[in-house]
Amino acid sequence: MIPNTAVVTGDEISDRVSQFLLDQNMIDVGEEVTLYYSGALLSFKKEGNFLTDRRVGAYEEIDGEMWFATLAYEEIEEVALEDPGGTMTLASVVIYPNEGEGFRLYVPAGVDGVQRFLDMLEDFRRPVLCGAAARQLGMC
Secondary structure, three states: OOOOOOOEEHHHOOHHHHHHHHHOOOOOOOOOEEEEEOOOOOOHHHEEEEEEOOEEEEEEEEOOEEEEEEEEHHHEEEEEEEEOOOOOOEEEEEEEEOOOOOEEEEEEOOHHHHHHHHHHHHHHHHHHHHOHHHHHOOOO
16 A cells, blocks of 8 residues: 555545444444545555544554544644645644643645644534634624
C-alpha cells in the first residue's frame, strides 16, 4: 500500500479500513468515518488518524501492540496546532481532553491536510461548544 499524501473522506477509504477501526473497538457500529489519514508505508494498520461523526482518534502499532486514543467531541477541552508542518513534514495537532492526557494527530500540512482536518473537527465541536441556548438565539 502506498501512503496517502492527503486527508481523505470516509467515502474514499476502503471498507477494510472501516472494518479495522470497528474490529479494534476504535469506532462503534453505525459510526461514520468522515476524514482519515494514514502515512503508513506498507499497511494502514500500522498507524492512522480519523474523524467520525462522534469522535476524533489516532492509532499506531508500537512493538507489535496496538495503541489508540479516541475522544468524543464533548470530551475535548482544546485542540492545538503544535506544528503546521511543511512540504516534507507532517503537521502535528494535539487534542486535549477535559481530563487526563492528550494525544497527537499527524496529518499532511496545508489546506487539504491539516486545515481540512481542523475545519471539520471544529464543525463537529461547534454544537458542543455553543450550547442549546446560544443556538436558539442564533449566536452560533
